[in-house]
Amino acid sequence: MGHPFEEDNVISRASDERDDVNVLVILGHPRNESFGGALADAYREGCVQAGVDVRSLAVADLEFDPDVHAGCPSDQPLEDDLLAAQRDIEWADHLVFVYPNWWGTMPARLKGFFDRVFEPGFAFAEYDEGEGAGHVELLDDKTAELIVTMDMPPWVYRWIYRQPGTNALKRATLGYAGIETTRVTEIGPIEDSSLEERNEWLADVEELGRSLATGPKSRATRAKQKLTAWMGALRLQFYPMAWLAYTIGALAAADLSAVFSSAAYWLGLGFLFFLEAATVFTNEYFDYETDRENTFAGPFTGGSQVLVDGQLSFEELRRAIGATLVLSALFGVGTLFAAAGSPIALSSAMVVLAALALGYTAPPLKLSYRTLGEATVAWTHSIGVLVIGFLAVGGSWHVPEPWLLGVPFLLSVLPSITLAGVPDYAADRAVGKQTIAVRFGLAGAGAFAMGTALLAALVGLVWYGRSVASHAYGPVISLSLGHALVLCWLIHRRLDATAGSQRIDGLMLASLSYIGWFAVVPVITLV
CATH class of the missing domain: 1.10.600 (Farnesyl Diphosphate Synthase)
Structure with a gap:
């Protein structure tokens, strides 16, 4: 019982299960010389050990206007650095965002990065046809994970504050573009942490990078999705x-x-x-x-x-x-x-x-x-x-x-x-x-x-x-x-x-x- 379109389907599935995952590590901290920067480096090192292709992008190094001045983001021409960022995102199968939790959410510069880069025509496309009005997810072939530092215990952020920034990024930003967030790692409190604690966190994040040797999704996640x-x-x-x-x-x-x-x-x-x-x-x-x-x-x-x-x-x-x-x-x-x-x-x-x-x-x-x-x-x-x-x-x-x-x-x-x-x-x-x-x-x-x-x-x-x-x-x-x-x-x-x-x-x-x-x-x- 063959099927004329079976080859297309096999190709689309291969991107989810292959070992040669393309990984883009995006540092969202406005200061590269931060503990977040060290975490991004550790994750990258783990990726290298896992044998996956990895690139890095630091939002602080990009020259761009974080504000949308046009009526629609796509009407505002992208700076060269943002065009390069879009090409890196298109190349990647798995996106890793490393950033601090400030006032319950991400830093303003990272928010501006999303405002400009995740524009209509790149991250999503909208349509309006009767009850079918909605949008098409254009980045639904990608996964993502978040590594978030904070100056409070993660359990407080999760259970008392209900993770406002994490939920917004997972569901309203990445999710709207079709990107599935496979893992969230919250680290803290950072300010009063010891050197030993920081080294342990760096080792844990490096192990996260190494885990990509078997793909961006855990076995439990894959089983649940199946x-x-x-x-x-x-x-x-x-x-x-x-x-x-x-x-x-x-x-x-x-x-x-x-x-x-x-x-x-x-x-x-x-x-x-x-x-x-x-x-x-x-x-x-x-x-x-x-x-x-x-x-x-x-x-x-x-x-x-x-x-x-x-x-x-x-x-x-x-x-x-x-x-x-x-x-x-x-x-x-x-x-x-x-x-x-x-x-x-x-x-x-x-x-x-x-x-x-x-x-x-x-x-x-x-x-x-x-x-x-x-x-x-x-x-x-x-x-x-x-x-x-x-x-x-x-x-x-x-x-x-x-x-x-x-x-x-x-x-x-x-x-x-x-x-x-x-x-x-x-x-x-x-x-x-x-x-x-x-x-x-x-x-x-x-x-x-x-x-x-x-x-x-x-x-x-x-x-x-x-x-x-x-x-x-x-x-x-x-x-x-x-x-x-x-x-x-x-x-x-x-x-x-x-x-x-x-x-x-x-x-x-x-x-x-x-x-x-x-x-x-x-x-x-x-x-």
């Missing part, structure tokens, strides 16, 4: 929808005590979890091209971006897809053995569900590229799993109840999955992915989402009025019509406001919460 990447790739926010549909089906076939005491029910949940995991991993893998083009990715659209950002590799995803498919199959077989219903009907439903779920982006089906993706997601997350839940605890496939329960659920899913194509519109169109938004335009996608939202509410009301499907819908379902009307108004207002791709996180939240009427209400009623 775990975070996998959690992001799993996209757990989408699992409850299928689990609720599955539980509705099970409750339609048996009472609560029988469902939760059924081994088949719990094994079926395991089957669904690992199938969902395999599906999102597969989507991440085969949608890499469109995810790479997407500048409007959010919590509900555009993939998790862990592959695009190099947090995970293609090989890691391949192994994860294989492992989750094997686990899904094992739980599926266990469900078949434990199920009270027909194993033939249940196994057929499982195979169909797996084929449609994986075929959403994976060849040869690639349903999302044929304007069938939205219908596929709606089916697999409603009727598909609802019927499996019904069959697992002893229901029969020819009973109409689970199919009827799934109809309004399916219709309620369609608005959110259709709207999810709006932020991805430009990227999907560029790679030939024929979503509803691409094929029929944003207005067409909006009309389809509004129509299916209203239809879901109307079907739910009809089911309630005719006591269809074991009275799964009580009178509270009438409130879904109000939600549908509000959602239609939001769609009309939001998609009319701007043209082209856009972040629509608020609208996505409104459409996803709409599913609750047809997921949560039946569960409560059937219980």
